[in-house]
Amino acid sequence: MKIDRIVLTHVRVPLVEPFRISSGEVTAKDGIIVAIESDGLTGYGEASPMAGSFYSSDTPESVWNDLAIALVPSVLRNPPTLVAELQEILNRAGGSPFARAGIETPFWDLEGQRMGKPLWELLGGRNSPVESGLAVGIYPTIDRMLGVIDRCMREGYRRIKIKIQPGWDLVPLEAVRSRFPDIPLMVDANCAYTQKDVPHLKHLDRFGLTMIEQPLPKNDLEGHAKLQKEIQTPVCLDESADDIQSIQQAIRFGACRIVNIKIQRVGGLANAKAIHDLCQANNIPVWAGTMPELGIGGVQTLHLATLENFRFPTDVESSSRWFTEDIVEPPLQVTNGLLRVAPGPGNGHRVNAEAIRRWTIREAEFTAG
Ligand SMILES: [Mg+2]
Numbered sequence: 001m002k003i004d005r006i007v008l009t010h011v012r013v014p015l016v017e018p019f020r021i022s023s024g025e026v027t028a029k030d031g032i033i034v035a036i037e038s039d040g041l042t043g044y045g046e047a048s049p050m051a052g053s054f055y056s057s058d059t060p061e062s063v064w065n066d067l068a069i070a071l072v073p074s075v076l077r078n079p080p081t082l083v084a085e086l087q088e089i090l091n092r093a094g095g096s097p098f099a100r101a102g103i104e105t106p107f108w109d110l111e112g113q114r115m116g117k118p119l120w121e122l123l124g125g126r127n128s129p130v131e132s133g134l135a136v137g138i139y140p141t142i143d144r145m146l147g148v149i150d151r152c153m154r155e156g157y158r159r160i161k162i163k164i165q166p167g168w169d170l171v172p173l174e175a176v177r178s179r180f181p182d183i184p185l186m187v188d189a190n191c192a193y194t195q196k197d198v199p200h201l202k203h204l205d206r207f208g209l210t211m212i213e214q215p216l217p218k219n220d221l222e223g224h225a226k227l228q229k230e231i232q233t234p235v236c237l238d239e240s241a242d243d244i245q246s247i248q249q250a251i252r253f254g255a256c257r258i259v260n261i262k263i264q265r266v267g268g269l270a271n272a273k274a275i276h277d278l279c280q281a282n283n284i285p286v287w288a289g290t291m292p293e294l295g296i297g298g299v300q301t302l303h304l305a306t307l308e309n310f311r312f313p314t315d316v317e318s319s320s321r322w323f324t325e326d327i328v329e330p331p332l333q334v335t336n337g338l339l340r341v342a343p344g345p346g347n348g349h350r351v352n353a354e355a356i357r358r359w360t361i362r363e364a365e366f367t368a369g
Contacts, residue, residue: 001038001110003079003368006072009033010064010362013294014324017148020137022165022192024054029323031294032064033356036106043110044351046296047102048264055190055291056239056265058096066099068364075103076368083107083122087270097242097267104268105300112346118303119346123273125306129338130288133159133313134321135188138168142175149176152321156337158313159184159210165192173207184313188213191239195223202231210312211236211258221246224255234258238289242266247275251282258312260289263301272304280309287312295319295328299349302332302341314339327355 013029032047047067049058074093080086086107090100112119120127134157139145149160160180162172164187176185186209193201193215204212211234216223218239228235234257241247241259243266250256259279263272279286288305290298298316305314318334319326326332328349332339342348 001079001081003036003038003076005037006076006366007035007037008064008067008072008364008366009035009356009360010060011294011327011356011359012361013327013359015322016320016324018137019322020139021054021163021188022138022190024052026051029292029294030060031297032060032067032102033296033327033351034067034102034106036110038110041110041113043106043108043113044296044347045102045105045109045300046293047098048291048293048297049096049098050291056098058098063096063099063102064362066095067102068366071095071099071103072366076366079368080107083111083270090267098264100267101264101297104270105263105296108269108300109346116345118341118344118348119300120303120306120341123269123304123307125303126308128306129340130302130305130310130316131158131313132317132334132337132339133157133161133184133315134317135161135292135315136163138163138165142172145172146175146179149179153180155318155334157317157334158337159186161186161188161213161315163187164189166197170203173204177207184210186210186213186236188238189215191215191217195220195226198227198230201227205232209233213260214238214240221250221253221255224250225253228254228257236260238262238265241275243271244274244278247278251279251284257284259284259286261286261304262289262291263297263304264291264293269300269304273307276304276307276309285309285311288314288316290315292317292322294323295326295332295349296347296351298332299328299341299347302339303347313337325355325358327352327359
């Protein structure tokens with residue numbers, strides 16, 4: 001494949017409300033849009049680390065450098081013919097999973113456009129809508145949290161996920177459970193507890209949760225296994241589940257019954273699909289998480305989430321849930337709790353160039369030779 005040009009664009013879109021989890025807060029969404037131009041087609045991807053580095057050690061700046069210094073020059077030097085050849089090139093170049101997701105995913109979009117096939121078909125998924133779940137952060141008061149949930153639930157989200165941390169768990173759960181007695185409900189702790197908290201976490205069982213996501217630190221697989229023996233609520237891994245090896249180990253330990261797959265955390269679509277397949281072979285259902293990404297990453301997550309073993313609603317939500325403006329056309333819209341990708345080859349949704357221009361803070365272009 002001949003690559004004519006690669007353009008990196010760092011955009012920063014204001015959020016409609018601050019996003020707060022157990023480890024920090026952001027008020028704007030940073031994303032690095034990667035556009036790869038080849039023979040009159042342009043494939044788009046997104047690298048989407050969380051600003052403030054409280055989800056992982058990666059920041060928009062470190063990911064920009066990985067792309068600009070290592071990954072982009074490397075694919076320009078060795079352009080792959082097919083997506084399948086890309087992994088080896090990326091393995092040699094290094095770079096964080098976020099940067100790899102940014103450079104890998106546009107090749108899938110390009111391949112889909114060249115073959116006239118939507119991304120879900122390339123991945124082996126289905127042409128079906130994806131159930132969407134509402135995710136809410138940590139709020140100063142229960143009333144503020146319920147206000148956001150009430151407003152958002154008009155779109156019919158199929159489950160509610162609340163972020164928890166020590167001191168903000170049983171009381172907000174009680175409030176959500178009494179307002180929505182039947183809705184599938186789950187919690188995400190983003191590593192906020194330790195093994196000392198196992199007796200406390202057992203109280204979560206009374207809420208009939210579909211899962212507790214990443215209660216303990218990333219490297220504490222043994223702790224997750226101990227916790228899973230003690231509680232009925234299924235344990236789901238997110239931060240711990242960053243590659244095939246750690247997931248194999250988690251399954252061996254009995255550290256989880258469910259895995260959250262994020263394209264960004266695992267370094268692209270090929271790795272995400274491989275993790276899906278591994279989990280399926282081990283009877284571990286998965287679901288598709290988000291950073292949350294802007295629309296390009298969101299759309300690619302929806303294509304991925306049509307694979308068979310994605311068995312719970314995704315965290316991808318309406319564009320207007322988090323972003324004052326999204327960068328895809330059409331924007332994502334949850335209707336009756338469901339999201340559909342736009343028809344068409346590759347990603348389906350096209351980029352909104354004007355919106356990208358409006359929110360650009362840095363841009364760079366690269367050509368071969
Ligand atoms: Mg999570």
